[in-house]
């Protein structure tokens with residue numbers, strides 16, 4: 001969808017900002033450009049909407065050489081989000097969002113209806129926020145309006161330059177999450193500039209790690225973290241890349257342990273006897289459909305009366321995550337609930353539990369799989385200690 005073919009940008013003072021760059025962003029793909037300040041990320045991005053012209057080489061958008069496309073028409077197909085947001089202070093949030101549709105001649109009512117829809121999509125209730133002015137919003141809310149505005153004319157391509165840079169880390173994570181949810185729904189082709197490797201890893205389908213004016217590695221987050229292509233990338237990615245990798249490694253059913261299980265409808269004493277036989281101190285409680293009901297300890301079961309049922313004694317289980325969630329989320333839930341394990345669910349259905357040991361093992365497997373260029377389940381080692 002976006003293709004750079006041997007693109008070089010040399011500024012008038014002789015600075016080579018981008019040097020012989022070739023790479024491609026597929027349709028619906030989100031590529032993050034990450035690297036230290038001054039390495040040429042913004043220059044790269046601004047050449048796509050022709051705010052900067054390359055010195056040599058060609059750039060294609062949707063197969064078309066953009067040097068042959070009228071820049072104004074080109075920009076209508078390309079949404080642009082920048083850190084400073086650049087909202088018009090004297091226009092309401094709704095009118096700010098409707099800027100581009102109005103510019104390209106949509107009827108005012110259609111443009112506004114579309115703007116309201118977009119505000120909703122980025123998590124701002126148009127009834128509550130549509131008539132406000134930008135200064136009446138928080139930084140995070142302004143950023144959302146910036147994203148809504150960039151999407152308003154439904155451009156196939158989105159350029160985002162440090163879009164979440166101006167907000168505090170907690171709001172940033174929220175915005176990133178919302179953006180990922182939105183991107184899953186709208187599937188734009190996105191080029192996103194950031195200097196934050198954590199953000200690049202979190203958002204990118206692929207990451208381009210920039211050295212000076214050049215891409216040092218262009219690969220999936222897992223591969224960049226697991227097998228940095230050069231010492232420069234290894235250093236940029238940082239020594240704590242195992243931790244970052246927690247954010248990109250998904251929980252798979254194979255990672256799970258199967259603890260003792262009791263059915264909610266079973267007599268409590270009978271369940272206690274079974275746990276004793278299995279040498280288990282607690283059990284996960286499931287209902288008749290295999291959905292998670294809670295958990296129960298052996299002591300409570302043993303003390304139950306004749307008629308007591310497992311389900312009546314079960315505690316609510318708050319420490320759970322959906323299958324496919326990143327390991328980091330499971331780790332977070334474990335810490336939050338001070339739990340030795342978390343339940344993993346597929347919808348409401350219980351699949352198993354993730355323990356710290358299994359979490360570590362999944363992480364190692366994921367690193368080794370990339371290093372060996374094989375699938376995660378093809379990696380074997382005797383124990384985590386050997387890994």
Ligand SMILES: Nc1ncnc2c1ncn2[C@@H]1O[C@H](COP(=O)(O)OP(=O)(O)OP(=O)(O)O)[C@@H](O)[C@H]1O
Pocket residue numbers: 011012013015016017035036037038039040041042043044195
């Ligand atoms: N108009 C210009 N004239 C001369 N040099 C420029 C110009 N614009 C940018 N540069 C230089 O080109 C190089 C790349 O700049 P660019 O803005 O693309 O980097 P960046 O990676 O986006 O950095 P940052 O993360 O700080 O925004 C830098 O050395 C910068 O000083």
